[in-house]
Amino acid sequence: MLVSNRIDTVEKCFESFRPLLEQIPSEFIAVDTVGDEKSDGSVDVARKYADKIVHFEWCDDFAAARNAGLKEARGKWLIYLDDDEWFDDAGPLIDFFSKPELYENYDRISMMEHSYTSASQIDYVSNKFSRISAIVPGSEFVDPVHEMLKGIVYRNEYDLKETFVHHVGYIGKLSHKKAKRNQQIMNKELEKNPGNLHLWLQQIAGAGDDEKEMLKVSEKAISTLKSRELDDWNITDWIEIFLYRMRGYARLKMWSDLDVNVDVFLEHVKNPFFRGVAVKFELSRDLNEIGIEKASKWIHIYFDAVEYCEKNNRNSEEISYFFGRDISKDTMYDAVEMYFNLCSKESQDAYEEIKKMILDVPWHIFDEKRSNVLASSLKYAINEEDNATVEFLSENFVTDGILSDEFVKQLDRIDIGIESDTAQEKFDQMIEMIDAKSDSLWIKQHARKEVSDDELKNSLCDGITFKYPNEDLIRICVENRHSPQRYVENVSFEDVSKSVSAIVTKESMHLDGIPGFASRIESVWESTVQRNYLLANLRKRYIFQESMALSKVMDESEKYCQNMLEYANNIYLPELCDSASELLPSEVRFAILFGKALKLKKDNHLKECLTYLQEALEVFKYSESLIKRIIQSIELEQRKRVAVNNEMARLGNQVKSQIVALISQGQNEVAAGLLNELKQITPEDPDLATLEKLCQS
Known part of the structure; x- marks a missing residue:
């Protein structure tokens, strides 16, 4: 040491x-x-x-x-x-x-x-x-x-x-001090030995994020080494020096120079890893400038680089300290997504180009971003009713005869985003053709079919739950009048929440149908914490939607508050719920206060109702639009009442004047009849008793 x-x-x-x-x-x-x-x-x-x-x-x-x-x-x-x-x-x-x-x-x-x-x-x-x-x-x-x-x-x-x-x-300062020292040592050594490829490489790397300096030093290194005939494409240091120059061109957006260098590089270098680094620089630009043909070529070379690392069981940074991070699985899948977008914009036969890429993607290489590419690929294939490609994709996600959850989750993502009945029918027909074993797939294939309780029990494995992506089990049960309780028991709250979120997102595509769906849930599913959590979230999505008529919103709002209160009472102490304690989650407190406000409104205690509405809004800011709509409707109703009362008072005064005139003319009997009509209009008028005595005198 x-x-x-x-x-x-x-x-x-x-x-x-x-x-x-x-x-x-x-x-x-x-x-x-x-x-x-x-x-x-x-x-x-x-x-x-x-x-x-x-x-x-x-x-x-x-x-x-x-x-x-x-x-x-x-x-x-x-x-x-x-x-x-x-x-x-x-x-x-x-x-x-x-x-x-x-x-x-x-x-x-x-x-x-x-x-x-x-x-x-x-x-x-x-x-x-x-x-x-x-x-x-x-x-x-x-x-x-x-x-x-x-x-x-x-x-x-x-x-x-x-x-x-x-x-x-x-x-801190040590970094600059040491970098300066190292540069001086390297400069001195390179003066003595200008053919030292390793030191040239270190010198270039020392430029750090200074792209211009990096390009300047790399060009000097290449020129010096070429003049000494040391440009040997079998030596890794030379390859990496050349790559640094291309990195400089890419970062400085010198695309023409980059194109020339990449062509030279690919002609001489056969190592898949380093070829992949070179095309990574090309792929860093706007793909619209490259075009579909070249983009496809570069991406396929990048595929080879990633597969090279996988086959040799080597981390990319083990292969190259300087360029290891340029080869990654997530970058590969990002490039495929960008290519799909390019084809969609630029090609009249977009799907044919996209399909070629789908068939060449190395699907066996796992990365979190693979799922996004899979979802896009499935969506394109389903929209084109390309059953063969859907089947091809499913085959790539079968292990030991079982279709992976990753595949079904991407089907679910597509299903959740479907808006029209026609698209839904097409989707259902396409997934029906997938021939693979999977409880999750069976659930997805039967989400909109008639299914008996016996068929459910016989078709699914013991212990199956509605845990995402199996949330369609709720729909199957509800629409076929079976209680789904056995499929939600023993599911963690985190998983319940995720499945409920998927159900609500799907139902949000048809907002008008939420009240009916919620009603059917209540008719077949006994009150449980899971049921009430689902109902509260469904109705919350409905009542917070500004496009819904307020009369419909008010009907569902009462039910939302009831669902949330029943849910809360199953989890929290009753005394906390009774007092809308600050210890409760904000939405639970909101529902309790909102429910009280709605009851006061129904009982015509509008002043107290407005107080609770304001308090509910302060607790749960997300409700601002809904609460303001209700407050505006109450204020409008109050203005109407004032206007009606004022009009009634005006009419009452006119009638009272007529009654007094009739009495003065001795027409007491006619005045008494008119007085009876006035009692119907303004029963609280304090002048009625006096007028009645005058009629009787």
């Missing part, structure tokens, strides 16, 4: 591998690169742990410093660290070196390194750490910076996942 002036971390480094020294036959050689006079105390700390201290006069050459220590080594394996690095846990290393079947059959260990970017040691960049290696006579380090251990042919590398290395050498 090289020891410099890192008194802040050096002991942590030593302590991290001390258990290894104590439990595995080994020796610790510390290379002092500063000397006692200039040391900050790190060398004294090293003396407490090291079996041997090698003094090295620093000359800006890391390889020479490491070789000074390597010459003293007697072991068969070498671990080389710096004093700003330490193992998180040496236990997995001890385990490895305790087993001959491991250390005798592997010649290198790799693990992850967390290279921290902040002093808090929270943010970091993950890199591969492969500095644990078997060594042979003649092994040596080369290159004064970013040194490499040469003279070893690696056959088997052991990926140690149970631990990792901490690295704090490039935090």
Whole structure:
């Protein structure tokens, strides 16, 4: 280990591998690169742990410093660290070196390194750490910076996942300082040895995010190496230098230069991984500029790169430290989605182009984004009534004769988004043709069919539930008048919530049908927490929709409040629900307060009703539109009542004047008849008693 002036971390480094020294036959050689006079105390700390201290006069050459220590080594394996690095846990290393079947059959260990970017040691960049290696006579380090251990042919590398290395050498100002130092060392060495491909590569990589500098250095490197006839397409360093130039062209949007370079590159390079990196740069531009034919070609080359990693069971970053992240499964599936969109915009025969791509996608390669591409592919094929392609897709998702949940979930995504009856009928016909074993598929195929209770029990496995994507079990039961309770029991609330969300989304495509569907649910399914949760969510979706007539909304609002209250009473203490306690979830409190407001409205206590409505709104802001509609309707009703009362008062005053006139004319009998009519119009008028006495006098 090289020891410099890192008194802040050096002991942590030593302590991290001390258990290894104590439990595995080994020796610790510390290379002092500063000397006692200039040391900050790190060398004294090293003396407490090291079996041997090698003094090295620093000359800006890391390889020479490491070789000074390597010459003293007697072991068969070498671990080389710096004093700003330490193992998180040496236990997995001890385990490895305790087993001959491991250390005798592997010649290198790799693990992850967390290279921290902040002093808090929270943010970091993950890199591969492969500095644990078997060594042979003649092994040596080369290159004064970013040194490499040469003279070893690696056959088997052991990926140690149970631990990792901490690295704090490039935090804050240290990063700039070290980068500047490394650049100076490399410049000096390249002046002496301009044919050093490895240092040119490191020099280019050192440009970081400065695209112009990266392109400038890579072009200089290519020109220099070509002039010395070192442009060997069989050497990885040359390939990666060339790739850096193409990365520069792509980032600076120099598309014509990129096209020329990619053509040259693909002509010379046969390795699928590096070919994939090259076309990744092409795919980083707007595909409309490339066109369908070229985009398809690039994507197929990218397929080959991803499959190359899969077949060789290698992580892309193991193949190339510099370009490993350019080859990924999620990027592959993103590219396919972009290609589908391109075809839909640009081609008159869009589906034919899309179908060709569907048939070539390496569906066996899993990634979370695969599901999106599968859903799009199924949707295109179903819309075109292409049963053969739907069948092809299903076959790619069958394992041991069983259709995967992933496939059925994507069918469900399509089903949920269907808006018209015609599209629904087409969808049902297409999935009916899928011939594969799956309870979830059977449920989807029978979602809109007549199914007896016996057929349900006999067709599905024991223990089947309505857990997504089986939420159509509710529809099958309800529409065939069976209680679905046995399919919702023992389902976690998280899964209940997910299935209910899918049901509500599907029913939202036909909002007018929600009240009828909810009513049918109530007619066949006894009151349970799951039923009431579903009903509350269905009715919530209905009543919060502004396009619904308020009269219909009011009918369903009362039922929503009742469903939510029954649901809450099954979960929370009754006294909390009675008082609409602040301990309850906001929507439960809203439903309780809203329900009280609706009852007050029905009883014509409008002032108190408005108070509760305002309180409900403050509790649940999502209800703003609904509450405002109801408040506006109440205020309109109040204005109408005031207007009617005012009109009645005006008419009453006219009639009272007529009655007084008739009495003054001695027509008391006629006045009494008119007074009886007035009592019907304004029964609370305080003048009625006086007028009645006058009529009788």
